[in-house]
Amino acid sequence: MTSTETDIRPVTIEIPQADLDDLERRLENTRYAPAAPDDSWDYGTPVSYLRDMVDRWKSFDWRAQEARINAFPNFMTEIDGQTIHFIHVRSAEPGARALVLSHTYPGSFMEFLDMIGPLTDPVAHGGRAEDAFHVVVPSTPGFGFSTPLTGGGWTMERVAGVWDTLMRKLGYDSYGAHGSDGGAMISRELAVLNPDGFLGSHVLQLFSFPSGAPGEMDGFGPQEFAALEHLQWFMSVGAYNQMNGSRPQTIAAAVSDSPVGWLAYSELFESFGNGTALVTPDQVLAQVTLYWLTNTPATAVRYHYEGMRAGAEPVRSTGRLGVVVFKDDFKTIRAFAARDNANIVHWTEVDHGGHYAALEVPDEVVADLRTFFAGV
Numbered sequence: 001m002t003s004t005e006t007d008i009r010p011v012t013i014e015i016p017q018a019d020l021d022d023l024e025r026r027l028e029n030t031r032y033a034p035a036a037p038d039d040s041w042d043y044g045t046p047v048s049y050l051r052d053m054v055d056r057w058k059s060f061d062w063r064a065q066e067a068r069i070n071a072f073p074n075f076m077t078e079i080d081g082q083t084i085h086f087i088h089v090r091s092a093e094p095g096a097r098a099l100v101l102s103h104t105y106p107g108s109f110m111e112f113l114d115m116i117g118p119l120t121d122p123v124a125h126g127g128r129a130e131d132a133f134h135v136v137v138p139s140t141p142g143f144g145f146s147t148p149l150t151g152g153g154w155t156m157e158r159v160a161g162v163w164d165t166l167m168r169k170l171g172y173d174s175y176g177a178h179g180s181d182g183g184a185m186i187s188r189e190l191a192v193l194n195p196d197g198f199l200g201s202h203v204l205q206l207f208s209f210p211s212g213a214p215g216e217m218d219g220f221g222p223q224e225f226a227a228l229e230h231l232q233w234f235m236s237v238g239a240y241n242q243m244n245g246s247r248p249q250t251i252a253a254a255v256s257d258s259p260v261g262w263l264a265y266s267e268l269f270e271s272f273g274n275g276t277a278l279v280t281p282d283q284v285l286a287q288v289t290l291y292w293l294t295n296t297p298a299t300a301v302r303y304h305y306e307g308m309r310a311g312a313e314p315v316r317s318t319g320r321l322g323v324v325v326f327k328d329d330f331k332t333i334r335a336f337a338a339r340d341n342a343n344i345v346h347w348t349e350v351d352h353g354g355h356y357a358a359l360e361v362p363d364e365v366v367a368d369l370r371t372f373f374a375g376v
Contacts, residue, residue, distance in 0.1 A: 008077045008169070011085070013069045013145070015293045020062060023259055023292060027058055030260050041271055045264040053263060053281060060285045062293070068113055076145070077169065079162045085109070085145035086138035088170060091120040093132035097199060097373060098175035100136045100163050102183030104356060105300055106266045108144045108290050109137045111358040118366045131370045136175075138166060140182065142299030144290055149299040155310050156182060156303065160189035173197045176373055178365075180204035180357065182303060191319030191341070200320030202346070202372045204329060204357055204365075208336035216335070227331030233274065234330065240265065244304035252298030259292045266291075269356060273328035278353065278360035314340070322346030322372035324365070326353035346372045 032050065036043035072087045087109060090096075099119065101112045112135075118125035119133045140159055142149035163186065167175045174197035179187035187201035209231070210216060217224070243251050255262040269284045270277050291297050321344045325332055338344060348368050353361040 008075050011074045011076050011145075013066050013074060015062065015066065019293055023289070024058065026259050027054055030054055032260075041267075041275070045267045045270075049270070050260055050264060053285065054260060056281050057259075057263075057285055057289075060282070060289065062289055065110070065286050065289070069110065072113070072116060074145075077166070079165050079169070080158070081150045082141045082162070083146060083148075084138055084141065084162065084166060086136055086166065087116070088134075088136050089116055089120050090134045091132040093122075093129050095130065096120075096132035096134050097376070098136065098167060098170075098172040099133040099369070099373075100138065100167055100175060100177050101358075102138070102159075102163070102177065102179035102186040103140065103143070103358075104179075104181035104183055105143075105303070106268060106291065106297075107181070107287055107356060107359075109139045110144075110286055110290060111356065112137045114362045115358060115366055118363070119369070122370070125366075127366075127370060131374075133176075133369075133373075134172070136167065136170065138163065140186070140300075140303075142302065143296055144294055147294060147296060147299065149302070152302075153306060153310075154303065155306050155312070156185040157189045157192075157310070157312060159186050160193055163190065164193060164195050174199060176376075177201040178203070178369060181355065188317060188321070188341070191317040191321050191343075192315050194317070194319035198319055199373060199376050200322060200345075202322040202324070202369055204324055204326065204355070206321070206323055206332045206337040206341060206344075207330070208333065208340045210336065211339075216339075220335075224333055224335070227333050230331050234272075237271065240268075241304060244301040245308045246305070248301045248305045249298070252301060255297040256295060259288070262292055262297050263288050265297070272356070273354040276328040276354055277356070279356050280359075283356075283359050317341045318343055320345055320376075322348075322368075324348040324350060324357075324368045326350050326355070326357050326361070326364075328352075328354035329357070330355065 032047050035047040039046045039048050077084050103111050119135050122131035139146040176199035177187040177190045184203040184205045187203050191201040255265050266288050269279045321341050357365050
């Protein structure tokens, strides 16, 4: 056994019952804000939505979620001074490629639980043996069980370096990456890093925006202008970006003391697609409960702050990239993406699904992953 292997320890996820009892008491004693006019999403998370979700939350079975998590091998290790939690499932198929999956905000490693089987055992899920992957699903530092967060300076670029170290530590000299939202940013940073043996990054978004350069929108048609309109809409409701990016500890005090406050602040699960989300109430509650029980809302929100202050210059990626654009997600504009990324070799557009596609339409994500990594 190598020294790196001995640094990796198996863990079983088991939240103390006292923490679950405390959550139950807090939910029972919720004080709701007065409803806004019409109690609509126009003002933010509606009180009627919160009341319904809290009623569901009171009977939500966290132990069943733990069983889902513990059905896979969970591990901890230390990299760059940080405890890293991850699931690691090796495929039985010879020739399987390694794949690291990076989650969203305010999501977690739990987004990918339903994808692990189809990725590691494709024959049992309608695929071919050559579609198999060894799967690694880490919790981003400061999220879930990758805690406590050590120090400052945690950016998506830094996390990408940690993921590369993790994959080497697990014995993989070649691997690919996938992610959405923050996970897409981490995956793109891996394409920038483009380490030896890197097979490419498959992402749901490339966050490339107008630069103001003359003529950069020449040739744009209805699709591109619709994408810009969607971006403008999201900027109009994305106040969490400004709050997290400027006063993360201020909002942390509120959402770390109130589970319903954190539920309301996690409105992206419902609101990102402007009422089109396919995420179920139980999927939302699984994510929100994980954050609450691990007390990680505060450290999760710091990435916006650190990213805004990193001072990093824009870098054009040269690593192999694939993009899948879901109907109700952020619309990556191909011309801008190609400007910022030199090696986009795969592009798919899907007529349904949204920002949290791993939760909404996992089979579609798996199918596109298989296509992107076929033959590499």
